[in-house]
Amino acid sequence: xxxxxxxxxxxxxxxxxxxxxxxxxxxxxxxxxxxxxxxxxxxxxxxxxxxxxxxxxxxxxxxxxxxxxxxxxxxxxxxxxxxxxxxxxxxx
Numbered sequence: 001x002x003x004x005x006x007x008x009x010x011x012x013x014x015x016x017x018x019x020x021x022x023x024x025x026x027x028x029x030x031x032x033x034x035x036x037x038x039x040x041x042x043x044x045x046x047x048x049x050x051x052x053x054x055x056x057x058x059x060x061x062x063x064x065x066x067x068x069x070x071x072x073x074x075x076x077x078x079x080x081x082x083x084x085x086x087x088x089x090x091x092x
Contacts, residue, residue: 028062032070039077048078 031054035042042051055074062070 024062028058028070031058032073035070035073035077042077043081045081048081051078051081 035054042048044050051074055071055078058071058074
């Protein structure tokens with residue numbers, strides 16, 4: 001979790017709100033591309049701990065407007081792995 005010391009004025013803060021927004025957008029973009037392009041990196045049945053950790057991060061740290069799409073993709077990926085775990089590996 002990123003914490004900003006609100007007792008300091010914004011001009012003296014190292015992390016501005018704009019920087020944090022840009023940072024989070026970048027993190028979400030990387031996670032989205034990784035999930036879409038390399039889904040087999042997350043195939044770890046039965047509980048899919050990596051996907052679950054990312055899902056918890058998204059639920060906890062991302063605002064509602066940015067959360068919906070990535071959260072849906074993660075949940076869909078978990079369900080797809082449970083139904084057909086080897087489809088993305090070319091083994092089905």
